[in-house]
Amino acid sequence: MATAKTDRNWDEKYSTGNTPWDSDLASKELKNVLADAKLQPTTAIELGCGTGTNCVYLAKEGWQVTGVDCVSQAVEEAKRKAESAGVNVAWGEADVQNFGADSEPFDFVFDRGCYHCCRRVDLDGYFNTLRNVTQSGSHMLCLCGNPNEESSGGPPRVAEENVRREFEPLFEILHLRPFHFEDAGGIQGPLGWSVWMKRK
Numbered sequence: 001m002a003t004a005k006t007d008r009n010w011d012e013k014y015s016t017g018n019t020p021w022d023s024d025l026a027s028k029e030l031k032n033v034l035a036d037a038k039l040q041p042t043t044a045i046e047l048g049c050g051t052g053t054n055c056v057y058l059a060k061e062g063w064q065v066t067g068v069d070c071v072s073q074a075v076e077e078a079k080r081k082a083e084s085a086g087v088n089v090a091w092g093e094a095d096v097q098n099f100g101a102d103s104e105p106f107d108f109v110f111d112r113g114c115y116h117c118c119r120r121v122d123l124d125g126y127f128n129t130l131r132n133v134t135q136s137g138s139h140m141l142c143l144c145g146n147p148n149e150e151s152s153g154g155p156p157r158v159a160e161e162n163v164r165r166e167f168e169p170l171f172e173i174l175h176l177r178p179f180h181f182e183d184a185g186g187i188q189g190p191l192g193w194s195v196w197m198k199r200k
């Protein structure tokens with residue numbers, strides 16, 4: 001079976017700078033959803049946190065944050081960002097398809113661009129991790145590729161019915177709406193789904 005490392009050559013993408021998603025800007029959709037939901041900042045985890053921009057944003061907002069990614073270069077860069085921002089984040093280099101067996105549940109899970117890759121490699125492993133890191137009432141925001149756009153390239157895309165079929169056994173979907181990722185410079189990126197959920 002392909003692993004997190006081999007499926008999309010994540011190490012190589014970071015080592016060659018082929019990381020168009022890495023805008024260095026906290027996700028607008030994350031900000032909008034949390035502002036609307038008015039959640040009190042408690043515990044949060046980002047699965048596939050990359051270089052940690054969103055973890056640092058959440059920590060600045062008062063969340064107690066854990067960020068996990070399978071690429072050591074990304075995690076090292078994330079550590080540097082947190083240090084220069086003066087915030088504490090717990091970082092982990094791990095495969096989120098096999099993670100969290102001993103974890104305390106988090107109140108909020110964020111995924112920008114990881115689920116849509118993991119589902120093609122080890123969907124069950126990814127959802128076991130979600131079971132491990134959540135409990136009834138935990139919220140999750142998943143931002144993933146949306147096929148309802150004519151374009152080449154961009155992230156893997158997930159049909160709406162597959163998003164629903166995969167998440168609904170574990171989560172109540174509170175909204176499933178289109179949004180646009182942002183690329184470097186805040187430029188409008190590919191069409192995505194914003195999936196806002198509460199653990200059953």
Ligand SMILES: C[S@@+](CC[C@H](N)C(=O)[O-])C[C@H]1O[C@@H](n2cnc3c(N)ncnc32)[C@H](O)[C@@H]1O
Binds near residue numbers: 094
């Ligand atoms: C599209 S990038 C998004 C990074 C970050 N969430 C952001 O918004 O900048 C997807 C990230 O997921 C990570 N990733 C992919 N599969 C993974 C896995 N199985 N375990 C851990 N991280 C994974 C990649 O290394 C990459 O950093």
